[in-house]
Amino acid sequence: MDPLPIARLQFATTTSLHFLFVLLTLGLVTMVAIMQTRATLRGGEQPHRMTTFWGRLYVVNYALGIVTGIVLEFQFGMTWTGLSAFAGDVFGAPLAIETLVAFFLESTFLGVWIFGRGRMNKWLHLTVLWLVTLTAYASALFIMVANSFLQNPVGSRMENGVLRLDDFGTLFANPALTASLPHVIGAALLTGGFFVTGVSAYHFLKGTSEIDFFRRSLRIGVVTSLIGSVLVVQAGFAQFAEVAGYQPDKFTDSVAVGLPLGMMINVGFFAFFAALIGTLLLFRDRLLRARPLLVLMVPGIAVPFIAAILGWLVREIGRQPWLVWGKLRTADAVADVSGGQILFSFIAFTLLFVVLAIADGVLLARIAKRGPAVAAAETELPVLSGV
Amino acid sequence: MVTIWWGVLGLLLGGYFALAGYDYGVGMLLPVLSRDEAGQRRVLGAAGPFFLANEVWLVAAVGVLFGAFPQLEGRVFAGAYVLVVLLLLGLVTFTAAVQLRSRNPEGNRRGWTFAITTGALVTAVSWGLFLGNLVRGLPLDAQGRPVDDVLALFSPYAVLWGLGFVALFCLQGLVFLAVRGPADLAGRVRRLTRSFLLPVGVFLVAATAWGAFSGGSWAALAVAAVAFAAYLTVLFGLQRPRWALPAAMLLSACPALLAGVLRFPVVLSSGAGYQLTVDQAATTPEMAAVLGWFAAPALLVLVVVQWLTWRAHRRPVDEKSLLHF
Numbered sequence: 001m002d003p004l005p006i007a008r009l010q011f012a013t014t015t016s017l018h019f020l021f022v023l024l025t026l027g028l029v030t031m032v033a034i035m036q037t038r039a040t041l042r043g044g045e046q047p048h049r050m051t052t053f054w055g056r057l058y059v060v061n062y063a064l065g066i067v068t069g070i071v072l073e074f075q076f077g078m079t080w081t082g083l084s085a086f087a088g089d090v091f092g093a094p095l096a097i098e099t100l101v102a103f104f105l106e107s108t109f110l111g112v113w114i115f116g117r118g119r120m121n122k123w124l125h126l127t128v129l130w131l132v133t134l135t136a137y138a139s140a141l142f143i144m145v146a147n148s149f150l151q152n153p154v155g156s157r158m159e160n161g162v163l164r165l166d167d168f169g170t171l172f173a174n175p176a177l178t179a180s181l182p183h184v185i186g187a188a189l190l191t192g193g194f195f196v197t198g199v200s201a202y203h204f205l206k207g208t209s210e211i212d213f214f215r216r217s218l219r220i221g222v223v224t225s226l227i228g229s230v231l232v233v234q235a236g237f238a239q240f241a242e243v244a245g246y247q248p249d250k251f252t253d254s255v256a257v258g259l260p261l262g263m264m265i266n267v268g269f270f271a272f273f274a275a276l277i278g279t280l281l282l283f284r285d286r287l288l289r290a291r292p293l294l295v296l297m298v299p300g301i302a303v304p305f306i307a308a309i310l311g312w313l314v315r316e317i318g319r320q321p322w323l324v325w326g327k328l329r330t331a332d333a334v335a336d337v338s339g340g341q342i343l344f345s346f347i348a349f350t351l352l353f354v355v356l357a358i359a360d361g362v363l364l365a366r367i368a369k370r371g372p373a374v375a376a377a378e379t380e381l382p383v384l385s386g387v
Numbered sequence: 388m389v390t391i392w393w394g395v396l397g398l399l400l401g402g403y404f405a406l407a408g409y410d411y412g413v414g415m416l417l418p419v420l421s422r423d424e425a426g427q428r429r430v431l432g433a434a435g436p437f438f439l440a441n442e443v444w445l446v447a448a449v450g451v452l453f454g455a456f457p458q459l460e461g462r463v464f465a466g467a468y469v470l471v472v473l474l475l476l477g478l479v480t481f482t483a484a485v486q487l488r489s490r491n492p493e494g495n496r497r498g499w500t501f502a503i504t505t506g507a508l509v510t511a512v513s514w515g516l517f518l519g520n521l522v523r524g525l526p527l528d529a530q531g532r533p534v535d536d537v538l539a540l541f542s543p544y545a546v547l548w549g550l551g552f553v554a555l556f557c558l559q560g561l562v563f564l565a566v567r568g569p570a571d572l573a574g575r576v577r578r579l580t581r582s583f584l585l586p587v588g589v590f591l592v593a594a595t596a597w598g599a600f601s602g603g604s605w606a607a608l609a610v611a612a613v614a615f616a617a618y619l620t621v622l623f624g625l626q627r628p629r630w631a632l633p634a635a636m637l638l639s640a641c642p643a644l645l646a647g648v649l650r651f652p653v654v655l656s657s658g659a660g661y662q663l664t665v666d667q668a669a670t671t672p673e674m675a676a677v678l679g680w681f682a683a684p685a686l687l688v689l690v691v692v693q694w695l696t697w698r699a700h701r702r703p704v705d706e707k708s709l710l711h712f
Contacts, residue, residue: 059486060490063483063486066482066486067479067482070445070446070475070478073446073449073450074475076453076460076461077453077460077461077465078464084458084461085461089671092457093677095450096450096454096682097450097682098450100451100681101682104443104685105689107440108439108443111436111438111439112692114711115436335465335533336465341535344469348476349475352479356479363487363494367491
C-alpha cells in the first residue's frame with residue numbers, strides 16, 4: 001500500500017478540523033475580550049453576563065482546538081520526516097516558537113482566567129484575557145510564517161542538500177505571508193461574528209425575554225462580521241498579486257484550484273453584503289424586526305466555515321506536488337512507515353475527531369440554546385464553575 | 388550549546404511528566420475514588436486550576452524537539468509509529484473529555500467519565516512502552532529507518548514499562564490528592580496510596596536491574612539513584628504530603644531523564660546498530676540562537692505564572708473552591 005496518499009489525507013483531515021476550531025476560537029476570544037473590557041470599564045450587569053455566556057462557548061470550543069493541534073504537531077515527525085530532515089533548520093524555528101511562546105502561554109493564561117473569575121483584581125483579570133487573545137494571535141502569526149515558508153521558501157539557501165537559514169527576519173516579510181495573515185485574521189473575525197449573530201438571531205426568533213442581552217450581542221456580532229468581511233475580501237484580493245510573484249501558474253493550470261477559489265470568492269462577497277446590510281439595519285434596531293433575515297442568520301453560522309475549508313484547499317492543492325515550493329517534493333518527504341500503519345492511524349484519528357467534533361457541536365448548541373439566564377442559575381450541585 | 392538545548396528539552400519533558408502525570412493518575416482512578424457526581428467533580432476540580440497549564444509542557448517539548456533537533460524528531464516518532472498513535476489517541480480522548488465533561492449541566496456524564504479513565508490509561512501505558520523502547524533501543528534498521536514489525540515495539544521490557552507507568556502515575560495522582568484533594572476523601576486516598584507503593588517499587592527495581600544488563604553510563608546511574616531517593620521520600624514521607632508531592636513528581640520525571648542521558652552523547656540507538664549523536668540531531672547554531680531569544684523569556688514568565696497559580700490554589704478543595712472541570 002502506498003503510504004503517500006493516506007499520509008496526505010490524514011494530514012489534510014487533521015488540519016481542516018483544527019483550522020475550523022481555531023478559527024472560531026480566535027474570533028470568539030476577541031469578542032469576549034471586548035465584552036469584558038466594556039464590563040470592566042463601564043461596569044453594569046449586562047456586559048458582565050455577556051462575557052460569561054460567550055466565554056463559556058469559547059472555552060468549550062477551545063478544547064477541540066488543543067487536541068487537534070497536538071495531533072497535528074506530532075504528525076510532522078510521524079509521517080513527514082523528510083520535511084524536518086530537509087528544512088528543519090529553517091521551518092522548525094517558527095513552529096517551535098509557536099508552541100513555546102504562543103500556545104504554552106495561551107493555555108496557562110486561559111487557566112488563570114477561568115479560575116481567576118471573581119477572585120482576582122478585575123483589571124488583572126482583564127489583562128489576563130487580553131494576554132490569552134494576544135498569544136492566540138501570535139499562534140496564528142507563527143503558524144502562518146511556517147506555512148508561508150512552505151509556499152515560498154525565502155530567507156534560506158541550499159547547502160549540502162539541506163536548507164539553511166540566512167535571515168530569520170525575512171521569514172516575516174515573506175510575500176506569501178503579508179496578505180494571507182490579514183486574510184486569515186479577517187476570516188476568524190467573520191466566523192466569530194457570524195456565530196454570535198446567528199445565536200442571537202436564534203433567540204429573537206424564539207421570542208427571548210433577554211432582549212437587551214441579545215440586542216447588544218447581535219450588535220457586536222454584526223459589526224465584527226463587517227470588519228472581518230472587509231478584511232477578508234480586501235486581503236483575499238491582495239493575495240493575487242503576491243501569489244503571481246512566487247507561484248505564477250497556480251490559478252491558470254489547475255481546475256482543482258479554480259473551482260474552490262470561485263466558490264470562496266462568492267461566499268466572501270455574500271458575507272460582506274450580508275454584514276453590510278445587517279450593519280445598516282442596526283439603525284433603530286430594524287434588524288430585530290426583519291424576521292426573514294434573522295431566519296437566514298441561524299444557518300448562516302456555517303457559511304464562514306465552508307469558505308475557510310475552500311480557502312485552505314486553494315492554498316494547499318495549488319502547492320502540489322511540492323511540500324517546500326520548488327525544493328522538496330511531497331513524495332520525497334513521506335516517512336518510511338508502512339501504508340498499513342498509516343491507514344490504521346488515519347481511520348482511528350478520523351473516527352475519534354468526528355465523535356469529538358459532534359460532541360463539541362452538540363454541547364455548543366445546548367449551551368447556546370439555553371441562553372444566559374438559565375445558565376447563570378446553574379445550581380445543580382454545591383459546585384462553583386469558573387466560567 | 389547543543390548540550391544546553393538537550394537540557395532544555397529534558398527540562399520541558401521532565402516538567403511535563405512531573406505535572407501532567409498526576410492528571411493522568413487522577414483520571415485513571417476517578418471512578419474508584421468517588422462514585423457520585425459531586426465527589427467526582429471535586430476530584431477533577433483538585434487538578435482543575437493546573438490542568439490547562441500541565442499538558443502544554445509536552446506541546447512545548449515537541450516544539451523544541453522539532454526546532455532544535457530536527458534530525459531526531461522524525462526518527463523517533465516514525466520509528467515508534469504505532470505507539471505514538473496510541474499515545475495521541477489516549478491524550479486526545481483524555482484531554483477533550485476532562486474539558487468537556489462538566490460543560491452541560493443537564494447532560495449525562497458517565498460516558499465522559501469512561502473516556503477520562505480509558506484515555507488516561509492508554510496515555511500512561513503508551514508512555515511506558517515508548518520510553519521503555521527508547522531505553523532498550525528502538526527497532527530501527529542500520530540506516531535508522533523503522534522496521535515494518537509492529538510487535539517489535541511490544542518487547543517484554545517495554546511492556547514492563549507500560550505497566551510500571553500506570554502504577555507510577557496512579558501513585559503520583561494519589562500523592563497530589565493528599566495535598567489538594569477534598570478532605571472527606573483523605574482516608575480512601577491514603578489506603579489507595581499504600582496499595583500502589585509496592586507495584587511502583589517492583590517496577591523501579593525490575594526496570595533498573597533488567598536495564599543494567601544492557602549497559603549504562605554514570606549519568607544513568609545518577610538518575611536511577613535520584614529515582615530511588617525520590618521513591619523512598621514518598622514511602623517514608625506519606626505523613627508529610629508537602630514532601631511526598633515534589634518527590635513523586637520528580638520520580639515521574641526520572642524515566643524520561645534516564646532515556647535522555649543513558650547513552651549521551653548518543654541520543655537514539657537501535658538494536659541493529661544505528662546510532663544518532665546529539666550533534667548530528669541538532670540544528671545549526673544560528674537557528675538555536677534565534678530559538679533561545681524566544682524560549683528563555685517565555686519559560687521564565689511561565690514558571691512564574693504557574694508558580695503563582697499553585698500558590699493561589701494549593702489548599703485542599705472545599706465548598707468554596709472553583710471547580711470548572
